Amino acid sequence: MVAPAVDDIETSPFAAVNHYFDQGAVAAGIAPDYRLLLKTPYREMRVEVPVRMDDGRLEVYIGYRVQHNGARGPYKGGVRYHPQADLDEIRALASLMTWKTALVDIPFGGAKGGIQVDPRGMSDDELKQMTRRYTQHISYILGINRDIPAPDINTNAQIMAWMMDAYGQKMGYTPGIVTGKPLELGGSPGREQATAQGLAYVLEAAAKDLDFPVEGARVAIQGFGNVGSWTARILYKLGCRIVAVSDIDGGVGNVDGLEVPALLKHVHETGSVTGFPGADPLTQDELLTCDCDLLIPAAVGGVIDADVAERVRARVVVEAANHPVTPGGDQILAGRDVIVLPDLLMNAGGVIVSYFEWVQNIQEFRWTLERVNDELKRFITEAYRQVQVVQSQERLSMRIAAYMIGISRVMEATRLRGYV
């Protein structure tokens, strides 16, 4: 197999993010030499992660931590365990975090980490060993004022607990070193559902402005992990009809709407949405192109390319996942007047509440769920309003308006620091 060219915006996630960055930076009036500075990741660490498997085999995985930009605060971003988590993907995700944290105006930079591995089928013991080794190996560049990881695909509160413990073994009790921890170890109320909750707050505001109803909307969601399942739960409560969902094993659909509480129970018992009684099986392609009002990709990147975009039937694509639409797909959706609510804004709820968790850890004080959600709504709605204003003033897409705001803030911090 020929490896994808890293400058191909359809196959390289980092090239795709930089394609949008360039448009945002031009709109923000950033000079070409500063554009290069802002695009380039500050530091990249590649580590070997050896794991003694339960059957005695020794596996050696490769892990990464990319610190993209720290002008506005400590590096911040999730850790992903996934076969496609290579350096190009992690760079793209780290860059997205830089513009996202700046867009929602929280005092963090951008980072991302990951191990290139398929963790499905690994035992808890193997996962724990892998997590601890990875944390030890990247610990030299972590710190509560330096770089703070969080959960992403195939990582969760338990994995954050192991990361915190591995870091603490070396550095002493430091709960603020990761966010998305269990409540018992200093996690924040509302962090687990924060990404979906933030998405719902923006969706409600955008629905009024763009004149589409949330109540009764037919929704298709790809991915039924943290973000996808919480999105289903919250939108179901808001009166949406969840007509299709999928996970890595396949999808299910019902035009009359899936009974979400029963679906959650089914997933809890079987580990997958597939086989849910009373629903028809769907392929990923059928889910992405099904008849619905809101299409919410909440799994991996690059799933809506030009070919899929031609066949999307939704009126609105809500980017819960990071970079789910390729530049080619984006162009086609724009040409077909499909509204795209961009990842920088729509999934920022997770990092906003991660910020609140970090603040609570530093303060050694716990907020109530109500306070967390009130503050989340305030931060994310304000960011949405700013995107709306810039979009209409500058005649840009919401995506490029979001990039432009984020890039302007990082540029200003860079200038004030007198960095170069």
Ligand code: NAD
């Ligand atoms: P998760 O591991 O909890 O869930 C991922 C889901 O996607 C699972 O249901 C999995 O089966 C499915 N999936 C994986 N590969 C797939 C494929 N090739 N096709 C279809 N489905 C597939 O991960 P998550 O935390 O929910 O993250 C989902 C997306 O949201 C990612 O793009 C992530 O970067 C983004 N995101 C997550 C957070 C967060 O707080 N967890 C915050 C911001 C953005």
